[in-house]
Amino acid sequence: MRPRVPGARWPWLVVLAGLALAPAVLPAYHLIFVAELACWGLFAVAFDLVFGYAGMLSFCQALFFGAGAYGVAYAIYFWNAGVWIAIALGVAAALALAVAVGFVAIRVSGHHFLITTIIVSVLVYLVLESGQWRWLTGGYSGRPFPTPVVDLGVARLSMQSEVVAYYFVVALALATFAGCVRLVRSPLGRAVACIRENELRARVVGFHVERARLAIFAAAGAVAGVSGALYSLLFRYTNLSFFEWTLSGKAVVWTVVGGAGTLVGPVLGTALYIVTAEVLSGYFRSFPIVFGILLIVMVIAAPRGVMGWLGGRGIR
Amino acid sequence: MLHALNGLVWGLITALIALGLSIIFGLLDIINVAHGELFMLGAVLAWYFLRYTDNFWLALVVVPVALALLGVIIERVVLRTIEEHAVRSIVATFGLGLILQESVRATFGATPQRIMPPIERTVTIFGFHYSVYRLFAAGVALAAILALFLYLHRTKFGTWMRAVRQDREMAVAMGIPAHLVFMATFGLGAGLAALGGVVATPITTVEFRIGLAVLPTTFIAVVIGGLGNLPGTAVAAVLLGEVEGIASAFVTPTTARVFSLLFMSAVLLIRPEGLFSRRAR
Numbered sequence: 001m002r003p004r005v006p007g008a009r010w011p012w013l014v015v016l017a018g019l020a021l022a023p024a025v026l027p028a029y030h031l032i033f034v035a036e037l038a039c040w041g042l043f044a045v046a047f048d049l050v051f052g053y054a055g056m057l058s059f060c061q062a063l064f065f066g067a068g069a070y071g072v073a074y075a076i077y078f079w080n081a082g083v084w085i086a087i088a089l090g091v092a093a094a095l096a097l098a099v100a101v102g103f104v105a106i107r108v109s110g111h112h113f114l115i116t117t118i119i120v121s122v123l124v125y126l127v128l129e130s131g132q133w134r135w136l137t138g139g140y141s142g143r144p145f146p147t148p149v150v151d152l153g154v155a156r157l158s159m160q161s162e163v164v165a166y167y168f169v170v171a172l173a174l175a176t177f178a179g180c181v182r183l184v185r186s187p188l189g190r191a192v193a194c195i196r197e198n199e200l201r202a203r204v205v206g207f208h209v210e211r212a213r214l215a216i217f218a219a220a221g222a223v224a225g226v227s228g229a230l231y232s233l234l235f236r237y238t239n240l241s242f243f244e245w246t247l248s249g250k251a252v253v254w255t256v257v258g259g260a261g262t263l264v265g266p267v268l269g270t271a272l273y274i275v276t277a278e279v280l281s282g283y284f285r286s287f288p289i290v291f292g293i294l295l296i297v298m299v300i301a302a303p304r305g306v307m308g309w310l311g312g313r314g315i316r
Numbered sequence: 317m318l319h320a321l322n323g324l325v326w327g328l329i330t331a332l333i334a335l336g337l338s339i340i341f342g343l344l345d346i347i348n349v350a351h352g353e354l355f356m357l358g359a360v361l362a363w364y365f366l367r368y369t370d371n372f373w374l375a376l377v378v379v380p381v382a383l384a385l386l387g388v389i390i391e392r393v394v395l396r397t398i399e400e401h402a403v404r405s406i407v408a409t410f411g412l413g414l415i416l417q418e419s420v421r422a423t424f425g426a427t428p429q430r431i432m433p434p435i436e437r438t439v440t441i442f443g444f445h446y447s448v449y450r451l452f453a454a455g456v457a458l459a460a461i462l463a464l465f466l467y468l469h470r471t472k473f474g475t476w477m478r479a480v481r482q483d484r485e486m487a488v489a490m491g492i493p494a495h496l497v498f499m500a501t502f503g504l505g506a507g508l509a510a511l512g513g514v515v516a517t518p519i520t521t522v523e524f525r526i527g528l529a530v531l532p533t534t535f536i537a538v539v540i541g542g543l544g545n546l547p548g549t550a551v552a553a554v555l556l557g558e559v560e561g562i563a564s565a566f567v568t569p570t571t572a573r574v575f576s577l578l579f580m581s582a583v584l585l586i587r588p589e590g591l592f593s594r595r596a597r
Contacts, residue, residue, distance in 0.1 A: 051403075057402075057403065104581070104585065108585070111539060111543060112539060112584060115535060115536060115538075116584055116585075118532050118535055118536070119577050119581050120581070121532075122577060123574060123578070126573050126574055126577075127570075129570070130568070130570040130571070245532065249406075249410060252406055252407070253406070256403055256404060256406070256407045257407065260403070285422070286418050286421075286422045287418075288414040288415070289414070289415050289418045291414055292410075292413070292414035292418070293411065294411070295407060295408070295411030295414070296394055296408050296411040299398065299407045299411070300394075300398060300408070303398075
């Protein structure tokens with residue numbers, strides 16, 4: 001879909017080297033912060049898959065993030081599961097939820113898709129928030145679970161160590177990101193881009209539009225599930241606010257700030273957003289006001305986001 | 317019966333907000349995520365009026381007009397450059413929402429507040445004591461909705477608004493000042509949301525988060541009623557309020573919410589073009 005830009009490999013190597021060497025220079029607190037950015041960045045990437053590539057404006061990405069996070073917490077708390085099984089369960093939960101939601105939502109398109117996803121978000125949140133589901137969610141702030149141990153076969157490393165937690169989360173996030181890059185270049189990725197550009201033509205050419213939409217929606221749900229799973233492993237913490245539609249809204253903002261349809265853009269957008277918020281909150285008591293102004297300036301000055309500045313060729 | 321009345325009152329207030337959202341959405345193609353904040357701002361300003369001047373009637377006039385002016389300024393300064401670009405408008409209005417929310421949190425505080433209604437009498441309807449103020453609130457909302465329809469269909473400017481919505485290029489070619497219409501539309505939408513906020517102040521808790529709470533319902537009403545179908549939007553909002561109100565007589569409020577949302581999803585899937593639209597889009 002995108003012609004390979006010659007020489008575009010070296011920024012990747014720099015980033016990889018930087019991430020690999022970070023524990024040698026950064027203090028523990030900053031390592032965890034970078035790992036957290038990786039989680040949120042991956043979450044924004046999941047949104048970019050459905051919106052930037054498939055053109056479906058989804059407001060329920062947070063559901064899958066939440067499912068991933070709670071899946072992990074549930075597996076460890078009740079079954080004392082290992083890290084890998086816990087992640088698998090979290091992602092499976094997110095995937096199942098995404099297939100169920102997608103099955104309904106892909107039947108409508110455009111603004112109706114947006115509204116359907118909002119309705120589903122609010123619905124699931126309300127149900128989980130109500131008392132009957134406490135046995136599952138463990139109340140508003142979830143259940144604390146013991147420090148997970150990463151079993152690598154040759155060694156068992158406790159995530160108690162910030163360095164282990166950092167490498168574990170960042171490595172898995174990068175691997176998932178690489179999977180997303182593969183996905184958008186796969187036949188499926190091309191098919192959904194084609195459907196986005198011209199649905200009727202795609203149909204006439206013979207693409208199975210609904211199936212492709214459902215597939216990309218489910219895949220993005222699974223990616224969001226991975227990000228949620230990693231986040232809850234990192235902080236040993238779950239919260240019902242993971243399911244709130246406002247979190248889905250943040251993914252939209254991060255992605256647009258970074259540049260939709262680029263996969264790298266959402267990660268940059270997320271990092272820019274969170275780091276700026278962190279810095280501003282140190283200077284102003286009411287920093288969201290300044291922050292809101294910055295967002296507005298950003299969206300007016302850079303229609304294609306950070307990637308537009310960098311000369312990336314985003315899709316919109 | 318009581319619940320049906322409550323549902324009606326809230327439904328009409330929601331209809332006000334949803335209509336504002338719908339004209340903005342329909343005309344400018346702006347997904348105004350900050351629309352709930354305009355409602356919240358209306359409620360907060362009305363709370364200040366009640367608290368310090370004890371004159372609710374003044375608030376009923378001044379607050380919507382002031383916020384309509386704010387809306388005009390917002391359209392000119394912020395949204396002019398990104399109109400008809402739905403996704404970027406989400407980010408811009410999200411930023412706007414942050415500004416409004418935080419301004420209120422910094423001045424009004426984060427504690428939810430309540431205030432006594434300006435009319436404290438009750439009447440007996442169907443054997444129930446019912447607050448006169450709530451009936452009055454429903455009346456104001458209904459009157460405003462009717463006034464909006466009259467305005468859109470009986471005045472020159474209203475006709476311009478509908479013309480620009482149907483075919484912008486043709487409207488501009490006919491000499492309609494489209495930019496002026498855009499500013500006025502956003503102002504009108506903001507004013508409607510603010511009026512909803514003012515009217516709702518005495519019957520709800522006032523805090524900086526109520527805008528976020530009301531937003532999903534209004535969006536749902538806009539789409540269920542049929543995009544760009546204003547009467548449909550109003551009816552859908554009232555219907556949402558009613559389903560929720562009546563259901564809450566039998567089950568917990570949360571279950572009632574779930575019930576009304578399920579109902580709405582069913583409508584959306586069976587009639588994606590909206591409950592009250594004749595032609596498919």
